Amino acid sequence: MFVLVVLLVIPALSADWLAPHDPIRGSIPDRLKPPVFFGGTWEFALGTDRLGRDILSRIMHGAKVSLSISIAGILAGGVLGTALGLIAGYFRGLADAIIMRLVDITMALPSILLALVLAVTVGPSFQTIIVVVTFVLWALYARQVRGEVLSIRERDFVARARVAGASDLRIIVRHILPNAANTIIVLATLQVGSVILLEAGLSFLGVGIPRPTPAWGLMVADGRQLIVSAWWIAFFPGLAITLTVFALNLLGDWMRDRLDPRLKEV
Amino acid sequence: MKRYLVIRSLQSLLALLAISVIAFAMSHLTGSPVDAMLPDDAGPEEAARLTKLWGLDLPLYEQYFVFLGNALQGNFGDSIKWQGQTAFGLVLERLPATIQLGGFAIIVSTIIALPVGVLAAVYKDTPFDSAGKLVALLGQAMPNFWLGIVLIWIFAVHLHWLPTSGRGGFSHMILPAIAMGWFQVAAFMRLTRSAMLEVLDSEYIKLARIKGVPERRVIWVHALKNAAIAPLTYFGVIAGSIFTGSVVIETVFAWPGTGLLAIDAIRGRDFPVIQAVVVTFAGVFIVANLIVDTLYAYLDPRIRYQ
Amino acid sequence: MRSPSERPALEVRDLETRIDTKLGLIKAVDGVSFSVEHGETLGIVGESGSGKSIAALSILRLVPKPSAYIARGQVLLDGEDLLEKSENEMRKVRGKRISMILQDPQTSLNPVFSIGFQVVEAIGMHADAPRKTLVQRAVEALRRVRVADPERRVDDFPHQMSGGMKQRVVGAIALGSFPSVLIADEPTTALDVTIQAQYLRLLKDIQQETGLSIIFITHDFGVVARMCDKVAVMYAGRVVEYGPVRAIFNSPAHPYTKALLNSVPAVEEDVDRLYSIKGQPPAFWDMPKGCRFEPRCDVAMERCKTEYPAKLAKAATASGGHYADCWALEEPEWIPSRS
Numbered sequence: 001m002f003v004l005v006v007l008l009v010i011p012a013l014s015a016d017w018l019a020p021h022d023p024i025r026g027s028i029p030d031r032l033k034p035p036v037f038f039g040g041t042w043e044f045a046l047g048t049d050r051l052g053r054d055i056l057s058r059i060m061h062g063a064k065v066s067l068s069i070s071i072a073g074i075l076a077g078g079v080l081g082t083a084l085g086l087i088a089g090y091f092r093g094l095a096d097a098i099i100m101r102l103v104d105i106t107m108a109l110p111s112i113l114l115a116l117v118l119a120v121t122v123g124p125s126f127q128t129i130i131v132v133v134t135f136v137l138w139a140l141y142a143r144q145v146r147g148e149v150l151s152i153r154e155r156d157f158v159a160r161a162r163v164a165g166a167s168d169l170r171i172i173v174r175h176i177l178p179n180a181a182n183t184i185i186v187l188a189t190l191q192v193g194s195v196i197l198l199e200a201g202l203s204f205l206g207v208g209i210p211r212p213t214p215a216w217g218l219m220v221a222d223g224r225q226l227i228v229s230a231w232w233i234a235f236f237p238g239l240a241i242t243l244t245v246f247a248l249n250l251l252g253d254w255m256r257d258r259l260d261p262r263l264k265e266v
Numbered sequence: 267m268k269r270y271l272v273i274r275s276l277q278s279l280l281a282l283l284a285i286s287v288i289a290f291a292m293s294h295l296t297g298s299p300v301d302a303m304l305p306d307d308a309g310p311e312e313a314a315r316l317t318k319l320w321g322l323d324l325p326l327y328e329q330y331f332v333f334l335g336n337a338l339q340g341n342f343g344d345s346i347k348w349q350g351q352t353a354f355g356l357v358l359e360r361l362p363a364t365i366q367l368g369g370f371a372i373i374v375s376t377i378i379a380l381p382v383g384v385l386a387a388v389y390k391d392t393p394f395d396s397a398g399k400l401v402a403l404l405g406q407a408m409p410n411f412w413l414g415i416v417l418i419w420i421f422a423v424h425l426h427w428l429p430t431s432g433r434g435g436f437s438h439m440i441l442p443a444i445a446m447g448w449f450q451v452a453a454f455m456r457l458t459r460s461a462m463l464e465v466l467d468s469e470y471i472k473l474a475r476i477k478g479v480p481e482r483r484v485i486w487v488h489a490l491k492n493a494a495i496a497p498l499t500y501f502g503v504i505a506g507s508i509f510t511g512s513v514v515i516e517t518v519f520a521w522p523g524t525g526l527l528a529i530d531a532i533r534g535r536d537f538p539v540i541q542a543v544v545v546t547f548a549g550v551f552i553v554a555n556l557i558v559d560t561l562y563a564y565l566d567p568r569i570r571y572q
Numbered sequence: 573m574r575s576p577s578e579r580p581a582l583e584v585r586d587l588e589t590r591i592d593t594k595l596g597l598i599k600a601v602d603g604v605s606f607s608v609e610h611g612e613t614l615g616i617v618g619e620s621g622s623g624k625s626i627a628a629l630s631i632l633r634l635v636p637k638p639s640a641y642i643a644r645g646q647v648l649l650d651g652e653d654l655l656e657k658s659e660n661e662m663r664k665v666r667g668k669r670i671s672m673i674l675q676d677p678q679t680s681l682n683p684v685f686s687i688g689f690q691v692v693e694a695i696g697m698h699a700d701a702p703r704k705t706l707v708q709r710a711v712e713a714l715r716r717v718r719v720a721d722p723e724r725r726v727d728d729f730p731h732q733m734s735g736g737m738k739q740r741v742v743g744a745i746a747l748g749s750f751p752s753v754l755i756a757d758e759p760t761t762a763l764d765v766t767i768q769a770q771y772l773r774l775l776k777d778i779q780q781e782t783g784l785s786i787i788f789i790t791h792d793f794g795v796v797a798r799m800c801d802k803v804a805v806m807y808a809g810r811v812v813e814y815g816p817v818r819a820i821f822n823s824p825a826h827p828y829t830k831a832l833l834n835s836v837p838a839v840e841e842d843v844d845r846l847y848s849i850k851g852q853p854p855a856f857w858d859m860p861k862g863c864r865f866e867p868r869c870d871v872a873m874e875r876c877k878t879e880y881p882a883k884l885a886k887a888a889t890a891s892g893g894h895y896a897d898c899w900a901l902e903e904p905e906w907i908p909s910r911s
């Protein structure tokens with residue numbers, strides 16, 4: 001499992017040096033070359049697309065795109081959701097009521113469709129996707145963290161800190177946050193895979209990453225029409241998504257079992 | 267229970283209202299919708315006339331209430347792309363196809379996931395459980411659009427067993443339903459399994475066995491009715507995600523439903539249709555959740571008798 | 573009054589139950605023997621983790637699957653060995669001939685089924701009668717355990733009842749088919765003190781009416797004194813002392829029993845108090861070769877370290893056998909006392 005994750009992270013970090021070819025500029029004479037073992041050569045191990053771009057190189061660069069989007073999106077959604085969850089759980093009352101209603105509403109919205117709409121109205125871009133991911137994720141964190149805070153704030157050390165005259169901010173940052181950290185970390189790890197899937201889906205529909213950036217979902221979309229004659233164009237990027245998400249989900253499950261076994265499976 | 271359902275309904279209404287605000291805001295985010303409606307050579311007088319006609323000179327909140335009033339009557343205006351059709355009419359026309367495919371996918375995935383999840387818990391740590399886990403992990407890792415393409419490639423293009431795309435007989439539904447449902451099967455199965463494991467370990471299951479209840483009944487009646495509560499809360503999410511998933515799947519399989527309509531409308535910047543689709547999807551999603559809440563109350567007497 | 577039946581209602585002989593735990597295979601019940609006569613109550617006492625519950629579940633062949641299994645021994649119900657029976661035959665024993673009450677009434681009842689459903693099901697498992705009759709019998713069973721207004725209560729759900737009331741329902745489930753043996757695994761530990769007393773009284777009354785044999789598992793020697801005729805003291809998977817309740821109270825033979833008796837709280841004290849014997853029981857996966865109590869025993873000898881003590885008769889004077897696993901009983905200067 002770790003091997004798988006490492007195998008994913010290395011090409012993502014080093015695509016600029018390791019990738020054998022330019023991911024964006026192709027060479028027309030080399031177009032639609034099949035993968036090695038299917039009549040191709042090692043030169044283009046996973047074949048080339050319609051514009052003669054090397055699939056392997058594009059997949060490696062695509063890893064960078066996928067990972068950076070999901071990490072940025074999870075950070076943004078996680079920070080926002082955690083902050084609101086802390087406020088709701090710690091102060092209770094009106095703030096709690098409002099935040100939890102917002103959570104309910106967010107969770108009741110068909111988020112992918114809103115993502116589509118947003119992408120269309122403000123145009124597809126890296127930033128749009130981050131906003132979409134943030135919107136989809138924050139409610140989950142808020143709800144989970146709030147639940148955690150509710151139980152933590154009843155514990156002795158919080159009462160002691162309060163008696164000792166610590167400010168609310170200090171109690172939250174020094175006492176409550178560290179105790180909720182496991183939940184947050186596990187949740188984040190469990191989310192990486194699904195965020196990659198979300199980004200790939202949006203890119204596939206043409207409302208995610210704009211061309212010609214090598215995003216996996218886009219590559220599958222590009223290869224879709226050629227599935228009969230040049231199957232490798234769509235097949236390998238999709239396989240890359242599958243393996244990546246598979247490995248990340250395993251990692252997430254493992255982290256949950258280690259750090260926070262009470263967190264329910266989904 | 268009445269109280270509980272009333273609260274849930276009110277919450278749903280609130281969510282629907284939020285959706286309508288978003289749908290309304292959508293058409294104003296990209297500038298005046300008039301631009302989209304005008305022919306390229308129209309002069310400013312024409313634009314002013316349309317602005318007046320559509321009430322776009324009113325304050326924003328008044329415009330919203332007009333929009334809301336119209337939306338409540340199913341009036342989202344005329345489609346820009348499909349001349350001569352109303353936006354809501356188009357959605358209604360395409361909805362049955364989506365419900366057919368989505369419903370089929372939900373039913374099939376439930377029929378598969380529930381028993382497999384139960385048996386995986388009963389036969390924990392056996393090869394059956396491991397196989398189930400692998401299928402689930404795969405289902406949660408494969409992007410549905412890619413799975414759809416690969417299925418077409420194998421079963422339609424190579425083997426010629428099933429049609430590649432379009433709506434037709436039963437055989438047309440099989441591939442899209444698999445592509446759509448596998449992820450749900452995975453999620454549903456894992457939830458059922460973990461809920462069952464927890465329940466099977468409980469004292470009341472021990473007591474049922476002590477009473478002499480046969481093991482089969484212990485599992486499928488005593489344990490399952492408890493364990494079903496957890497996956498059921500997730501069922502609304504599943505139903506919703508099947509609907510949103512239809513956007514992708516209908517594109518891949520050229521299935522003429524609302525998902526495909528949505529994508530076509532988005533590509534053609536046909537805002538009335540997009541608004542109609544968003545509000546309709548949200549409505550369906552919310553109704554599905556309300557049904558789930560009702561079922562939930564039925565299953566769990568602790569809620570029923572609140 | 574003991575019934576003069578020639579055969580015990582239930583007899584357990586040399587029972588061994590193993591559990592495959594994360595830390596290795598343990599013998600949670602390691603060669604345990606005891607018996608209950610008709611209409612008699614046997615108490616099983618011992619610290620937490622000594623194997624009481626596993627022994628009880630072994631009788632019903634309901635040890636946690638798949639990690640636990642019964643390795644050897646006999647469980648004789650009216651002379652029939654239950655360990656020889658098929659799973660199907662066992663089902664006809666459970667609830668019908670041997671029943672059990674679990675510790676925590678809050679979790680023993682299924683939250684999604686009505687009280688009526690759960691009692692009716694228990695009775696219906698062993699009776700071929702129309703539903704109407706079964707409901708009638710369920711109402712009667714509830715009345716026998718003194719649930720007020722049982723006709724109305726059958727439609728209630730567990731969460732609508734108090735803990736004491738739930739434990740009565742569990743009693744009705746257990747006794748609905750008139751079993752001859754009832755195993756009560758700490759049935760009152762989770763209840764309030766006053767409710768506890770009522771419940772014990774109820775069990776005693778039902779026993780008097782029906783000639784039920786009871787195996788009463790508890791932490792509490794005070795309860796043993798009120799309820800039991802005989803006592804088996806368990807320590808680390810074994811019965812270390814066994815005998816009539818009076819003999820055990822008046823002249824405990826095993827140093828462990830004495831320590832337990834010394835830690836019995838006075839009546840007016842809170843009964844929840846834990847034993848305060850110095851040290852910890854040995855870990856199952858790391859058992860001493862000799863006497864298992866040796867590390868905590870005040871009167872240990874050299875021999876105790878290397879050899880497990882034989883079962884030694886304490887006194888021929890007491891009625892029935894009074895045995896203990898302790899080398900000190902062989903020593904001539906042994907003075908029976910409450911230490």
Ligand SMILES: Nc1ncnc2c1ncn2[C@@H]1O[C@H](COP(=O)(O)OP(=O)(O)OP(=O)(O)O)[C@@H](O)[C@H]1O
Nearest residue numbers: 591593600619620621622623624625626627636639
């Ligand atoms: N399901 C299980 N899996 C692994 N080990 C178990 C299991 N159930 C019991 N054990 C172990 O078997 C031993 C005996 O447990 P048992 O429940 O019989 O103790 P007990 O005497 O009933 O204790 P208590 O008074 O706390 O109920 C303990 O060491 C316990 O850790």
Ligand code: SF4
Nearest residue numbers: 863866869876898899
């Ligand atoms: S056998 Fe020895 S160690 Fe064990 S209880 Fe008796 S005296 Fe103590």
Ligand SMILES: [Mg+2]
Nearest residue numbers: 624625626757
């Ligand atoms: Mg126990």
